[in-house]
Amino acid sequence: MNPSVLMSAMAMRSSQQAIDITSHNLANLQTTGYKSREAAFGDLFLAYLQQPRQLGAQGRLTVEGLRQGNGVRLAGTLADWRAGQPLHTERELDWMIQGDAFFALEGADGETWYTRDGNFHLSPAGDGNWHLVTASGHRLLGTDGQPLVLPRFRKLTVDPQGRMTIERENGQFETLNQAISLVRFRSSDILESIGENRYRIPDAVLAGNQPGDPPVWEAIPIGMRGEGTVSIRQGYLEASNVDLAWEISQLMLAQRAYQLNAQVLSSADRLLGLANSLRG
């Protein structure tokens, strides 16, 4: 078989995957709280083909055997966790996290989900109270791990530590017992993206955590929050961290790589045709 055919086919598939990742980033150019991803490739290796021993003697530079590379694969996609630009919205339920933390949300099936997108809305909780929910309807958790409940209010202010003060309709101010839960991960890279800016901890990570290991995540206590570490800014949203110029350049690179490897494929096909027509 002609290995060039397989190698170019794999390279075209990898380039296609890179284009998919880039187009996903470009589609989320305006998604607040979005973190861009990038493709990481690894070269594939088949074997060192055996060669006669006496070849080694004559001025050869590399180790014995003929190294047979076997194309490329997508080794993984890596997230870029750098912060996006702050967007000033002046909306009282738009909160931006400064620092490497996440909001905790009540997910499906009793799971906790995480997000950086601080665009919250009110949802009725009965008795005239309100829950805070994301655009997709998931409730924001407080420091006690339960969904936050807000009484009826006229105005809400959030301080950098994530404590909420409400102004009641009778003009009284009241600081709520529960503050906004902020969670930090030992490594944000383990998070699995489940769409709509939400992340969850994969089951494999929780199952693989040994008793002696450091915890996968930790809630940030109020005392540890503040300027310079982790804080919340009210009236701001975190813009997507996708860099348009960079993504376009990555798109061009991937497209050209695709084209070049399509050329390799047709060249490899020509070789096969020549072999076929040996008895012409």
Add this chain to the structure above:
Amino acid sequence: MLRGLDLATAGMMISQRWHDTVSNNLANLNTIGFKAEEAVMRTFPEYLVWRLGGTRGRAPQLGSLPHGVLVDERLPLFQQGTPVETGQPLHVAILDDPRPDPETGQMPVTFFTIQLPDGTYALTRAGQWTKDQLGQWVTPQGYRVMGFRQPPAGQAPVLEPIAVDGPFRITPEGRILYDNDPMPDQPLYLATVTVDDPYALIREGDGVYRMQDGELPPPAPAAGVIRQGFLERSNVDPARSMVNLMLAGRAYEANQRVIQSYDKTLDKTVNEIGRV
């Protein structure tokens, strides 16, 4: 039998190998830290040809005859790949000193040290990393990136995985600076190894290189060649690769024609001269 038939067949086979080498390079056009390979060909050992049935009991020597050609080795080209700035903290590139060693004339190449799943240590040029669930730096394949702490005088450095809390900075010497370093008097460095003869490395997939005897030299701070926020792109040159692809294809075709020509000669020999 016609010896040239074997020669032309060998010619087709090496052209195929050459084509495969170029294909592999082009497939890895966007693989971070990839080093292009070049197919090195050589003739088979030549044979001395003697004429049979010579006079005075000794066959006269006709001369030597090459007996084909083969791809001997695939030589990695360790030229510097273009560093491209990404600004990401876990993107690290090595910029080698472009000057050869004044005494030996060799170009030493510096590598990062990684730990493979079986516990052995290997080398890589790819500095595109992420963090695993323990917060340790790993390659996209999950191989741990190794560091070491500068030991007190007289002690040997010990390789350890790197796990750093919070923001950090990597100096050109590979020193990792971060807040709340538990051992500030024993600075943490990226474990880099400078290899004088990189051709002697065994090259595996995913940008992994192994030492032939498996033993790594002791790690040392890199000589000012580490750049944080950069990635070293593949050093494959697409223009040159396309030219090589065309050359390999045409060489294959030319040898195919030679075989066809020999076939015609044989056809004449068998079917026309031998006609009774």
